[in-house]
Amino acid sequence: MMSEAFVLSPDFNPAETSSGVRPLATADRGERGVIVRVTGHSGAAEAVEAEELERRLLEMGFVEGASIEVLHEGLFGRDPIAVRVDDTRVALRRREAGAISVKFDGR
Numbered sequence: 001m002m003s004e005a006f007v008l009s010p011d012f013n014p015a016e017t018s019s020g021v022r023p024l025a026t027a028d029r030g031e032r033g034v035i036v037r038v039t040g041h042s043g044a045a046e047a048v049e050a051e052e053l054e055r056r057l058l059e060m061g062f063v064e065g066a067s068i069e070v071l072h073e074g075l076f077g078r079d080p081i082a083v084r085v086d087d088t089r090v091a092l093r094r095r096e097a098g099a100i101s102v103k104f105d106g107r
Contacts, residue, residue: 024068024083025098032069033104035085038062042098053099060092061085062100 021036023043038057040050048056062068062085071089072082082091 019103021101021103023098024070024081024100024102025094027070027081027097027102027104029070029073031104032067033102035062035064035066035068035100036103037064037101039099039101042095053096057096057099060090061088062090068100068102 024035025042027033038054040052040054040057042053066086067084069084070081071084074080079094080091081094081097082089083097084090
């Protein structure tokens with residue numbers, strides 16, 4: 001039986017990794033940063049259209065400039081993750097978190 005753990009597609013390569021910006025999906029528990037971009041494209045197969053994913057993320061508070069901290073990770077496959085976005089706690093799957101680019105502290 002195959003796990004639904006988050007896996008980036010082989011052709012997904014965020015250009016900003018050299019500047020310390022990387023997808024939220026790659027973050028570990030305790031990491032903090034600031035959101036620099038939200039798109040509908042995560043690099044993984046999505047259940048919804050890219051525009052719909054972007055809209056949902058923005059409605060949940062994932063907006064440019066918001067501070068973010070990874071609070072918890074699921075036991076199996078580290079999925080889902082719980083994050084604090086400004087003063088709100090949100091849980092989401094790592095595949096959706098791939099659509100959020102974050103400049104992490106200390107990177």
